[in-house]
Amino acid sequence: MAEMNDYSGPFRPDMKLEDFSKDFLLKLAKHWQWSWMQLDAAWFNQVHDRFGIAPAFECDLSMWLRCAERCNPRYARIAKIPLKNAVDCLKVLQLPLDNTMGALWPTETEIKNEHHVVITVNRCPALEWCEREAPERIVPMCRWLEPQLIDKYKVSRDVSLVPTKLAPRSSPEEIACQWEYVTMYPEKGEARDEEELVDWTTDAPEVDDLTGPYYPNLTHESFSKSFLVKIMNAWQYGWLVMNEGYYFAAEERFGSEVAGELELKAWMTMAEKVNRRYVATASIKLGTVLDSLKLLQLPMDNALGLFPATYEVRDPNHVVVTVAKGKTPEYLEGASPERTPPMYHAGGEPLMERYLVNSNVKIKPLRLPPRDGADTVDCCWELTM
DSSP states (O other), X not given: OOOBSSSOSOOOTTOOGGGBOHHHHHHHHHHHHHHHHHHHHHHHHHHHHHHOHHHHHHHHHHHHHHHHHHHHHHHHHHTTOOOOSHHXXXXXXXXXXXXXXXXXXXXXXXXXXXXXXXXXXOOOHHHHHHHHHOGGGHHIIIIIIHHHHHHHHTOXXXXXXXXXXXXXXXXXXXXXXXXXEEESSOOSSOOOOHHHHBOOOSSOOOBSSSOSOBOTTOOGGGBOHHHHHHHHHHHHHHHHHHHHHHHHHHHHHHOHHHHHHHHHHHHHHHHHHHHHHHHHHTTOOOOSHHHHHGGGSSSSSOTTTTSOEEEEEEETTEEEEEEEOOHHHHHHHHHOGGGXXXXXXXXXXXXXXXXXXXXXXEEEEEEOSOOOTTOOEEEEEEEEO
């Protein structure tokens, strides 16, 4: 079957990421980046509005460190990065959703040799927003959270990180921040210089991994389709790590009941902002229940892999969706079963409505957790127009 450039055709219950063209996956990746930052912002704002700025940053740091420890080594393995020197660390920083490529945090790179590099961030959208809207967040974000976070993001413990310039700054013309990476215990022998390590081309060739030279101008377009799909699968795992990182940080400070309330509100806010974007990108017309079900297959927490679903299609506007007891529901239930009531019972229907976008779709839960150990079904929903 030909690769799909959008999802304007019929609903496909057996859809896989690989069925889409690389061009469409690249569009999807941009929405996933947006989603990643929106879920972080939604959680932060829920904690901030209820408990204040200090607890919000404490929870934020706890979540980001959890992501760095659990996700970034996975990216390095997928990309086959050996992590022997400072330049290898720069490759890892190109792979998360909040990466150093493109529009989010574009950087300038000075490679002195393989063991000594300097990274300059000229523009930082987060800093620019704080300068306009919340200057009180700049010091805790830039001087307390970011140094700890970026130190974890580089993965290698054999490379030291020293911030040489941090916000606040006196004017928007100044750089946002600057960081120096130094290999602490380099192997014996002469260090390779920039000419041997770096390819400055602005049109990097398609790559299956990052074992080759360091491309400062690398973009997702330079990933082969198979490499892109592998990274996207890892991003899906990262999405769960981000959410549970916030949940556990909130639970530790405020208890499971409050953490469940914050989690539901954060997801509702994120879904409201994000899921409508998939409609236009995938050319979905939203005329039937089946059209809305396409939107459950496109986010990071989708019905393709993380929450595997089967469908009983009685007609295009009457469908029963059954989510299997897959690895993700099983993990969530085992790690924190107290999250079931707020997310499934209180939040299931309104959250599903936001994911499906079309307010004319009516949702009825047929089965919800908790379940016994022999049960192969996580949950079941009846959708009608």
